[in-house]
Every structure is written in C-alpha cells, then in structure tokens.
Amino acid sequence: MNVIEAEGLEKTFTTRVKPEGLKASFASLVKPRMREVAAVKGVSFEVESGEVLAFLGPNGAGKSTTIKMLTGILAPSAGKARVLGLDPAKERLELSRYIGAVFGQRSQLWFHLPPADSFRLIGAIYEIDESDRIWRQAELVERFGLAPYMDVPVRKLSLGERIRCEIAASLLPCPQVLFLDEPTIGLDVIAKREIRLLLAEAAEVDDVTVFLTSHDIGDIEKLCKRAIIIHHGEVVVDESMKDLRHRALARKLVGVKYAEPVRFQIDGLSPVKVKAADVAGAAGIAGAAGVAGAGDGAWTAASFEVDTRCHQLPDLIRALAEKGEILDLTVEDEPLENIIAGIYGAQSGAEAAAAARPRTASAPAAPQTTAPAGEKAFS
Amino acid sequence: MTASAAVRRLGKYREVARMSARNKLRYRGNFAGSMLTYGLFVYVFSRIWAAAYAGKAGIAGYDYSMSVWYFIIAEVSVFGFGRFFWNLAEDLKSGQVAYLLAKPYGFIGYHFAQAMGQGLLDAGVIFLEGLAAGLILAGLPPNFMLWRLALVMVSLLIAGCLQFFLQMSIAMTAFWVEENAAFFWIFQKLALVVGTLLPLEFLPLWAQTAAVWTPLPSLSYAPGRIAVAASPGESLVLMGLQLAWLAAATLLSRLVFMAGHRKISIQGG
Numbered sequence: 345m346n347v348i349e350a351e352g353l354e355k356t357f358t359t360r361v362k363p364e365g366l367k368a369s370f371a372s373l374v375k376p377r378m379r380e381v382a383a384v385k386g387v388s389f390e391v392e393s394g395e396v397l398a399f400l401g402p403n404g405a406g407k408s409t410t411i412k413m414l415t416g417i418l419a420p421s422a423g424k425a426r427v428l429g430l431d432p433a434k435e436r437l438e439l440s441r442y443i444g445a446v447f448g449q450r451s452q453l454w455f456h457l458p459p460a461d462s463f464r465l466i467g468a469i470y471e472i473d474e475s476d477r478i479w480r481q482a483e484l485v486e487r488f489g490l491a492p493y494m495d496v497p498v499r500k501l502s503l504g505e506r507i508r509c510e511i512a513a514s515l516l517p518c519p520q521v522l523f524l525d526e527p528t529i530g531l532d533v534i535a536k537r538e539i540r541l542l543l544a545e546a547a548e549v550d551d552v553t554v555f556l557t558s559h560d561i562g563d564i565e566k567l568c569k570r571a572i573i574i575h576h577g578e579v580v581v582d583e584s585m586k587d588l589r590h591r592a593l594a595r596k597l598v599g600v601k602y603a604e605p606v607r608f609q610i611d612g613l614s615p616v617k618v619k620a621a622d623v624a625g626a627a628g629i630a631g632a633a634g635v636a637g638a639g640d641g642a643w644t645a646a647s648f649e650v651d652t653r654c655h656q657l658p659d660l661i662r663a664l665a666e667k668g669e670i671l672d673l674t675v676e677d678e679p680l681e682n683i684i685a686g687i688y689g690a691q692s693g694a695e696a697a698a699a700a701r702p703r704t705a706s707a708p709a710a711p712q713t714t715a716p717a718g719e720k721a722f723s
Numbered sequence: 724m725t726a727s728a729a730v731r732r733l734g735k736y737r738e739v740a741r742m743s744a745r746n747k748l749r750y751r752g753n754f755a756g757s758m759l760t761y762g763l764f765v766y767v768f769s770r771i772w773a774a775a776y777a778g779k780a781g782i783a784g785y786d787y788s789m790s791v792w793y794f795i796i797a798e799v800s801v802f803g804f805g806r807f808f809w810n811l812a813e814d815l816k817s818g819q820v821a822y823l824l825a826k827p828y829g830f831i832g833y834h835f836a837q838a839m840g841q842g843l844l845d846a847g848v849i850f851l852e853g854l855a856a857g858l859i860l861a862g863l864p865p866n867f868m869l870w871r872l873a874l875v876m877v878s879l880l881i882a883g884c885l886q887f888f889l890q891m892s893i894a895m896t897a898f899w900v901e902e903n904a905a906f907f908w909i910f911q912k913l914a915l916v917v918g919t920l921l922p923l924e925f926l927p928l929w930a931q932t933a934a935v936w937t938p939l940p941s942l943s944y945a946p947g948r949i950a951v952a953a954s955p956g957e958s959l960v961l962m963g964l965q966l967a968w969l970a971a972a973t974l975l976s977r978l979v980f981m982a983g984h985r986k987i988s989i990q991g992g
C-alpha cells in the first residue's frame with residue numbers, strides 16, 4: 345500500500361526583492377518588485393508502507409519544501425499529494441494525528457522546561473489516554489536511553505541528547521509516517537550512529553514509514569532501503585539503495601606506486617592522477633588533457649578509475665605488475681559519496697538526471713572534478 | 724462528540740496554558756521588569772494627577788483618587804495582556820510555525836492558550852501590585868464596593884481575551900506583509916491614548932464619539948470605569964460591549980487565518 349503519493353508536486357515562492365538605497369526602497373513601496381523562486385518543479389514519487397526512504401539533494405534542492413507540502417504546512421502551487429490517503433493541504437488537521445515530523449534545525453520541545461513536560465503536553469495534544477501515554481513514554485525512554493534527561497531543562501541538553509528526545513517525542517503518539525528533515529545535522533559520529541540505530545529500530549518495532557532527508561551519506565547507506573534524489577526541484581534518481589550502491593561497487597580506484605620511474609600506456613584507460621618522475625612534470629594532476637600529456641613522461645605513481653564492467657581488474661593489475669617493481673598497490677571501492685557528488689554537481693535537473701544514469705560500458709571513465717580522491721596527494 | 728471527547732479536546736488547551744504558565748514561572752525574575760515599570764508608571768502618574776488636581780475637586784467627573792485608581796486598573800490590561808504580539812510575530816516569522824501547523828490543534832486556540840497561560844499570571848501579579856500601590860497612594864477608591872472588585876476582574880479577563888484576538892489578527896498579517904510591527908505599533912499607541920492614559924471622558928467630544936465605534940474602549944476603559952465610576956447598569960452595558968467586540972475579534976482572527984494561512988511561507992530549514 346502506498347502511504348505517500350506525490351504527483352507533479354510544485355511549489356513556487358514569490359518573494360519581494362529588497363532594493364538597495366533609499367530612493368529605490370520608496371519606489372518599491374509603491375510598486376514592489378517580485379521574484380519567483382521555483383523551489384519544487386513537478387516532483388512525483390510513491391512511498392510504500394514500512395519503507396525507510398532517503399530523500400536526498402544538494403542545498404536548496406527543495407527537500408524541506410517537499411516535506412512541508414507533504415505534512416500540510418505549505419500548500420503546493422500545483423500538483424497533488426496524498427499521505428495516508430489524505431490531502432495534506434486540505435486535511436492538515438486530520439493528517440497531523442497520524443504523522444510525526446522532526447525538523448533537525450528546530451525544536452518541538454519547550455526550551456526552558458524538561459522534556460517530561462513536553463511529553464505530557466504532546467500526550468494531551470494527541471488526546472492519548474494518560475495511562476497509555478505513561479506506558480508508551482516509559483518504553484521510549486527506555487529505548488532511547490532518555491532517563492537521565494527527562495527532568496533536565498531542554499536548554500541544558502547537548503544537541504545529540506535533545507535530538508534523541510525530539511525523535512522519541514515524535515514517536516510518542518505512534519505515528520504511521522515519520523518525516524525527518526536532517527535529524528543528524530551537527531551530530532558527532534557516535535551520536536549519528538545512535539540516531540540511525542534508533543530510527544531503524546523504530547521502523548521495525550513501531551512499524552512506522554520513515555521519510556528522511558540528510559546530507560550524511562552514512563545515514564542513508566546504513567538506514568535506508570531506497571533513495572530519491574532531487575536536484576533543481578526535480579527527481580533525478582529514484583532507485584533502491586542496492587542499485588545505487590551497485591553503481592558505486594562497479595567502479596574501483598586503483599593506485600600504484602613504483603620503485604623506479606616507468607613509462608607506459610594502457611589501452612582505453614588513462615590515469616586520473618600521476619606523479620611524474622621529473623619535478624617539472626609534477627603539475628600533472630587530474631584533468632584529462634594534463635594527464636594525457638603526462639603520459640609521455642615517466643611516472644613513479646598513478647591512480648586509475650576503473651569501471652569493472654569494461655576492464656577486468658585482474659588484467660589491469662597483471663599489466664601494471666609487468667611494467668616495473670611495485671612498491672605499493674591499493675584497490676578501493678569508489679565511495680557512494682562520489683556518485684552522489686557527481687549528481688549534485690550538475691547545473692540543471694536534466695544534466696543531473698544524465699549524470700545519474702549508469703555509465704555505458706563503452707564510455708571512458710571521465711575524471712571527476714568533485715571526487716575527493718582527486719584531492720588526495722598520491723605518493 | 725461524547726462528553727469525554729469534548730473534555731479531552733479542551734484539556735489539550737488547558738495543558739498548553741499550564742505549560743506556558745510553568746514556563747513563565749521558572750524564575751521569579753521574569754516578573755521583575757514589568758512590576759518595576761508598572762510601579763514607576765503608577766507613581767509618576769499619581770504625582771501628575773496630584774499636580775493637576777491642585778485646587779480642583781474634580782475633572783470631567785473624576786476626583787484625584789478616582790483618576791489614580793482608573794490608571795492603575797487600565798494599565799493592568801496593558802501590562803498583563805498588551806504584549807502578546809511579539810511572541811506571536813516571532814512564531815510566525817521564524818520557522819517555528821512549521822511545528823505548530825503539524826500538530827492536531829487549532830492554530831489560534833493553541834496560541835490563545837499559550838498567551839493566556841502567561842498573560843493571566845502577568846495580569847494577576849500586576850493587579851495585586853496595583854491594589855497595593857493604589858491603597859498607599861490614594862486610599863480606598865471613593866465608592867468602593869465588593870461587586871465592583873468582582874466585575875473589574877471579569878472585565879479585565881474579557882479585555883485580556885480581546886487583546887489577544889486583536890493582536891493575533893494583527894500578527895497574522897505576516898502572511899501577506901513581512902514587516903507588520905508597524906501595524907501593532909499604531910494599535911498600541913491608539914489604545915494608549917484612547918482610554919488607557921486618561922479616561923474617555925477627558926478626550927475631546929469628537930474623539931469620544933469616534934472611539935465608541937472601535938474596540939479600543941473595551942481594552943482598558945471598561946475595566947477602569949467599572950472600578951471607579953460606573954453604576955451596576957453602566958457596568959453591565961460596558962461588559963456587554965466588551966463581549967460583543969470579543970466575538971467580533973474572534974471572528975476576525977478566524978477570517979484572517981482562513982484567508983491567509985495558505986499564503987504562508989515558512990523560512991528556513
């Protein structure tokens with residue numbers, strides 16, 4: 345069963361342009377200049393009951409805006425949304441009984457009062473029987489390890505402790521869908537891991553559908569079964585985590601370091617980065633032309649981006665071993681982050697969709713400008 | 724709806740009010756600022772009145788003691804309920820509305836409960852301070868009777884609710900215009916002149932006539948007048964008017980919300 349359906353969802357904000365200078369300010373009082381920002385341009389997707397979904401996209405892609413439309417906080421400019429069979433814009437109040445929302449950058453807890461007070465208030469707001477609430481709260485306090493914090497004013501909690509309370513508070517009324525907008529923002533590695541585990545547990549134990557946005561690839565890899573990537577207000581990727589990860593696995597980063605300078609060429613595969621033997625050629629860093637030029641010189645080290653669908657890894661390594669005495673050889677999976685960075689780097693929705701398509705076997709592996717691998721010094 | 728469901732539905736607002744009160748009570752310093760300012764205002768005004776009444780028995784039907792007591796009661800409405808706007812505007816402008824809209828309660832009802840939870844505390848504290856200050860500065864009011872005290876409290880309560888719905892309506896203009904503090908500023912100044920600083924009877928006739936067509940006299944004048952001058956009959960008329968304006972303001976805030984909430988654009992996040 346689909347719990348969330350979005351069909352051509354659009355949101356255009358009209359904002360007033362604030363002019364500079366006094367004269368222009370007066371002019372704008374009479375005739376304000378308006379600017380339209382298309383935050384979300386026709387987004388369609390479906391989420392099934394029980395799914396844990398990552399909703400990704402670079403800053404300003406329209407993720408928060410989409411969540412606000414799905415929760416009924418913002419009215420869409422065009423298109424339709426259904427959550428649990430309800431129209432969020434028209435049936436916001438009814439819908440709010442069955443969904444929860446956590447906005448990582450805001451708080452639903454009363455800042456100066458202990459979380460226990462906010463929990464009681466939430467119980468009253470959702471019209472939960474007092475005895476049910478106490479029972480449910482005890483369970484969540486236990487699961488989320490909140491016992492030491494329940495009686496401390498929220499302002500005295502650390503960010504990680506507070507977010508744990510926020511998520512537990514959202515789960516108190518047993519929502520069927522939980523929207524989380526960047527719940528792990530600003531958390532350390534351990535706190536992030538805890539939040540992920542707790543969310544995974546919630547999806548399992550409470551049978552809640554989780555709709556999560558995050559900029560943390562770890563959140564997504566560890567937690568989500570499916571990813572939707574939006575960019576420039578459009579959906580560019582909608583596939584299972586397995587497929588997305590598969591793309592990453594198909595590409596390997598192979599680094600090699602020789603004892604003596606070597607000189608060679610491998611058909612159809614050019615290094616993304618080399619370390620030239622002579623200092624003059626050392627400028628050869630990633631960038632197709634530069635690398636090709638460096639191919640004439642001698643190297644002591646190089647790294648290759650290998651698409652395993654067109655090159656057999658063992659063949660490549662055998663070829664490399666024949667060229668000289670190898671000091672060091674590394675083979676790494678391309679991080680999922682690189683794949684996503686490639687999609688995020690695109691200038692338009694269409695270009696992003698193109699970047700998102702799996703590369704065809706014949707295409708040469710182009711060096712990636714955004715790849716962190718290109719920044720690492722290779723020695 | 725069954726009775727218990729109705730109780731529960733109202734119970735959530737009571738719980739919001741209680742939270743808000745607890746939030747206000749978390750340390751006593753929260754009251755110090757307004758108590759100090761109020762005390763100072765009352766003292767300064769009593770001195771001004773003393774000077775104005777030098778050699779005069781009455782002005783526009785009020786004697787010295789009545790004028791001082793009038794000011795004390797009229798200002799309770801301002802100090803207790805006069806600053807809801809800022810919290811409301813803050814909630815509307817910051818993205819906090821996102822949370823407020825995503826929960827199963829009435830948007831206006833929630834804010835009403837929140838405002839009243841702390842407003843009643845504020846007003847109560849100021850009221851007690853006012854009673855003490857009045858007894859010291861002017862003695863018992865001239866025609867003091869217990870029914871007056873009771874009606875003043877009810878009238879102040881209605882004034883507080885009216886303050887809320889008017890300020891809420893002004894705050895919700897944020898759905899259309901970003902900088903709406905100017906509207907509140909105008910409202911505040913008008914309310915100050917019309918019936919807070921001075922009883923209505925002190926104003927020029929045209930202003931008195933005009934004021935009758937606004938809710939402003941229901942904010943401070945009604946409780947002030949009931950405290951010192953009104954007969955039982957006039958008191959009931961004043962309170963009836965207050966209730967009528969309260970009904971109108973409640974409706975107005977509903978209409979503003981219905982017309983505007985789809986225009987809402989939530990900042991940030």
Ligand SMILES: Nc1ncnc2c1ncn2[C@@H]1O[C@H](COP(=O)(O)OP(=O)(O)OP(=O)(O)O)[C@@H](O)[C@H]1O
Nearest residue numbers: 357383402403404405406407408409988989990992
């Ligand atoms: N209230 C608003 N008024 C005008 N423009 C807005 C408003 N809210 C968002 N926008 C614009 O809409 C676009 C999408 O914003 P949104 O907050 O949905 O992005 P996001 O994907 O959540 O980004 P981030 O990852 O940075 O949180 C941005 O270009 C933003 O400037």
Ligand SMILES: [Mg+2]
Nearest residue numbers: 407408525992
């Ligand atoms: Mg966002």
